[in-house]
Amino acid sequence: MMTYFFYKWLHILSMTYWLAGEWGVFTTSRCVVDPTLTFAERMRHLESAYRIDVLARAGIILLLPLGLQMGAMNFGIPIPDTWLQVMWVFVIGWLALMLAAFFHRGTETGIRLTKLDEYVRYFIIPVLFVVSIWSLFFDGPVELQWYATKMGVFGILLCIGLFLRWVMRDWFYQFKLIQENGPNPAVEKRLALTMSISRKVAYCYWVLIGTMAFLGVAKPF
Secondary structure, three states: OHHHHHHHHHHHHHHHHHHHHHHHHHHHHHHHOOOOOOHHHHHHHHHHHHHHHHHHHHHHHHHHHHHHHHHHHHOOOOOOHHHHHHHHHHHHHHHHHHHHHHHOOOOHHHHHHHHHHHHHHHHHHHHHHHHHHHHHHHHOOHHHHHHHHHHHHHHHHHHHHHHHHHHHHHHHHHHHHHHHHOOOHHHHHHHHHHHHHHHHHHHHHHHHHHHHHHHHHHOOO
């Protein structure tokens, strides 16, 4: 039982860092796209956004194995122990990849590592949707449908996260253009547009994060 509570504690921490980190990035990014600030100031805010975001990214990665581990321990989710062990090895590798991308941020190597991180998500997202839909409509017990729904919501959140990470990667390229060629109205327009879209997406992001948290706590069906 103590082991389960330890996993639950880590799960809560991961959720907290995820939500708080996303708010920090959202707030800092307003300064990143502010054309009235100097280039150096905007780069400092972009660096702050990357540093805040690394905790959110770590939280996202850890939520999946922690949730599955607790599901197997306390809710009868049929996951063999061997699969759980393989999952943890995989997640540790994924976390190491994400951290490597962070430590090489602002470089082409960092961009390549970030893309590899995204490719992992391209694999995980379809798996989450397939398992969620199968559990909800074909093979899942009614008392655990909240778990399958939560898994599906998490898959949607990973999709939104991919878009937001694409935006941050695009900012890297746009600021590189400014650094090499000086102020550029077309670049500023692109930055403003992506910020405007990201702001609306972020609102949906937070609502869905709250929905997933509610499903985990209330287990409404």
